[in-house]
Each structure stands twice: as structure tokens, then as C-alpha cells.
Amino acid sequence: MDLIYRYDPFAPIETVHVETAESAMHELVSGNDRFVGIVQRMQQRTMGAAAGEPIIVPFSPLMMGLPLFKGALPQQSPFAAILGCSDARVPLEQIFDQSFNKLFVLRIAGNVLGAECLGSLHYAVTQLQDSLKLVGVLGHSKCGAVTAAVDAYLSVTEFADIASTYPLRSLLDQIQISVRGAARAIERQEGPGIRKSPDFRTLLVTASVYVNAAVTAHELRRELHLQGSGPEVVFGVYDLETLHVQGYPTVGGDHTSQPRMRPAPKDAHGLTTYADEVAKAVMAASRELDAESVG
8 A cells, every 4th residue: 555645836725724622622533533544554454455545645834834935933823732641652643643733742651630741731721722722631541650550559568669769659649549439430330349350450450541531631621720711621542452542441342432532520420420431331341352252
């Protein structure tokens, strides 16, 4: 297959104007679909499928947020700010298929909300308000920071090296509330005996990733609205296996029956309700995998 970036200097220059939070969300989800589609075609070709028609990507400096002429200085104009994890497998612009100057990006391990991170987001919301329509939090599956927090929760005494290092402990402490919330949600779904299951750690890591993204989005929404009416805050999780951004774990890879990104919970009740939805989905997916292995 051919993936071609084509620049025609005589073609009309078309720019995408994102005017609302809804259109910003649509652009992020559509971009993720484009990214998934291209990668899937590459994977199919690698496995021997026909090359098919080439993929043509229109390309110009202006579309990339770059100046058309040497020496010109483009104005910063992202339509969304995204707080994501620093994991090298989760490049935010590529995941959402967005070029230069489209996203205001912050990345920190575990996509937690620290003071410097919040200050950067306050800057984006106040100084880039003419273009910025949406703020998003993106977690990802198999997150190392969340996994470490889960392991510390399950067996604190085995993680003295982390506990004795203040910067790491500070980061993991912020994730603990999500881990505890996910654990309680799984217990409400399955009963306290689920803790004895050999799969409990894996289930808890999966659920905690989603709850952690929701908790960060909730805190971010609250902090931004303390400074006045800020943009809408949403969250989602990037699945490393399917490449999809999704609102909660899917069963059988079905990405059409649920929101791809969800509004930040407004209060503790909203967080609890979401955690219960995640626990239910995680257990359903686990049972489906068990049925497939038996079959």
C-alpha cells in the first residue's frame, strides 16, 4: 500500500474551523478513526492483504499550522487541550491525527493533575480562549503508573523503594483514590470474594485506568470552573491493542454502542456511578474472554 502526503501549491487552502465543544469532540474522535484506519490497513498489508488504493493525505504548511512564507510567525490556535500520560507509546497528536498547532498538549506519568500541570492548563484556558473549545484527559490501557499504584495498594510492604522516594510517592498517591474507588466498584459488582481471584490484579489495573482518567477530569473541571466558566472537560482511554479512544471498556471490541469520550463527572456521585459502569464492563469482558478460552 502507499501512504502519500501530497502538497499542491495551486490547490485552494482549506482550513478547519472548530467553533464549539461538540465540533472539537467530533474532530478528536474522527481523527482517532482516521489513525486507526490507516494503521489497520498497514497491518492487513503486512499480513498479506492486497495493497488497495493509495491513501492520499493533503498537505500544506498552513494546514499544519506552519507559516506559508519564511519568517512569518503563526499564531497559537489549538482547538483542544489534552492532558495525557508520558508513556512513549501514547503520542497524542498522532492518536487524534492532528497536526501542529491543533492541540495544546501536556503529558505526565499517570495523567495526574499537579500544580504545574494545572497552571499550564489555566494559561491555555485564559490566553487561548479564542480558539480553545475543549479540554480532554486521556488515560491509556496497561499504564505503568496505574499498575504501580495498584501493586502498592495490594501489597504496600513490597514497595518500600517507591514509598521512600518522595517524587514517585507523590505521583502514586494521586492515583490511589482511583485505585480504591475501582476496587470498591468491583467488589460491589462481584462481592468481596473477588479479591481472592487470581485475576483480581489484572481486573483492578484495567478498571483503575478508566477511573483514574475520570477522577483527573473531575478535578480539572472543578479547578477550571473555580476560576470562572471554563470550556467543557471530557475524558477517555486509549486502548493500546485496538488503538481506539473509548469511554469505558468494550466487550468484543464494540466501539459503536458507547461514547468515545465522556463528560467529566460533576460530583462524587457521578464518579461512583461511572466506576460501577466500568466495573460491570470489565467483568463482562473478563467473562467473555473466559468463554472464548473454554470454547
